[in-house]
Amino acid sequence: MKQQLLLIFVFIAVVANCTIAQKQNDNKVSGYPLVSFDGSIGGNIAKADLLKVDSLTVTGGDFSIFSFTFTTTAVENLTEISSSSCKFSPEIKNLIASAKLGSKVFFENIILIHNPTKSTMHAPAIIFTVE
Amino acid sequence: MNKKQLFLIFVFFIASTFVYSQSGNNIGPVVRFDGKSGGNITKIDMLKVDSLTVTGGTYSILSFTFSVSNEGKLKEINAISGKFSPKIKNLIASVTPGSKVYIENIKVLDKQTKKIFIEPSILFTIK
Numbered sequence: 001m002k003q004q005l006l007l008i009f010v011f012i013a014v015v016a017n018c019t020i021a022q023k024q025n026d027n028k029v030s031g032y033p034l035v036s037f038d039g040s041i042g043g044n045i046a047k048a049d050l051l052k053v054d055s056l057t058v059t060g061g062d063f064s065i066f067s068f069t070f071t072t073t074a075v076e077n078l079t080e081i082s083s084s085s086c087k088f089s090p091e092i093k094n095l096i097a098s099a100k101l102g103s104k105v106f107f108e109n110i111i112l113i114h115n116p117t118k119s120t121m122h123a124p125a126i127i128f129t130v131e
Numbered sequence: 132m133n134k135k136q137l138f139l140i141f142v143f144f145i146a147s148t149f150v151y152s153q154s155g156n157n158i159g160p161v162v163r164f165d166g167k168s169g170g171n172i173t174k175i176d177m178l179k180v181d182s183l184t185v186t187g188g189t190y191s192i193l194s195f196t197f198s199v200s201n202e203g204k205l206k207e208i209n210a211i212s213g214k215f216s217p218k219i220k221n222l223i224a225s226v227t228p229g230s231k232v233y234i235e236n237i238k239v240l241d242k243q244t245k246k247i248f249i250e251p252s253i254l255f256t257i258k
Contacts, residue, residue: 040249041251041252042235042236042249042251043236044236071200077203078200078204104205106233124168124251125251127233
């Protein structure tokens with residue numbers, strides 16, 4: 001009887017440990033959104049590569065991009081354009097087209113919506129320098 | 132199967148599941164400014180901080196760009212460590228409410244694998 005009890009105890013302990021470990025790893029992998037510009041989150045970029053992309057993308061969990069602010073030093077002063085989707089408007093595209101070597105491009109104030117709950121959250125800014 | 136064998140199996144399973152659960156704890160570099168990833172901040176609080184911090188493993192900050200937008204102009208300084216140089220401190224001292232402070236192009240070195248990561252930018256608005 002003692003041996004059976006010990007076996008049951010071992011079984012329960014192993015199952016519980018495996019479940020906890022799995023849950024911890026699941027939490028690390030899923031459910032955390034990452035917003036990127038064609039898979040990139042910043043650094044140096046060629047103007048041609050900037051112009052190829054039409055929208056920001058979000059991966060990891062059921063999220064959509066609600067809005068963002070596009071800021072650039074492409075023209076003399078910092079210029080800001082607000083966008084109410086993930087897409088780059090023709091105005092944003094034109095500003096990117098006028099960027100020069102060393103110009104900065106900021107995608108900031110990125111607001112995400114968690115689709116199932118409709119709750120919102122901010123994503124880190126994406127900042128590029130045109131090379 | 133005697134008690135000793137069962138006990139050994141039990142210890143083995145506990146140890147292996149513990150190792151498994153810990154194996155994913157190296158979550159990658161997380162860079163913060165005084166524990167923050169952005170938001171609103173006062174100039175006084177910004178001036179209190181002397182460096183960026185990186186957690187999540189054996190990482191060190193190689194470089195970053197510190198920029199401030201003020202009245203439509205952008206001033207930027209490149210740093211070659213996680214520390215804020217006197218020039219950066221002076222730039223912080225010059226900000227006014229509404230200014231934006233960008234800490235970007237943050238390059239982090241994984242000391243074990245020697246891989247370099249670009250980490251998400253940190254953006255503050257001065258209140």
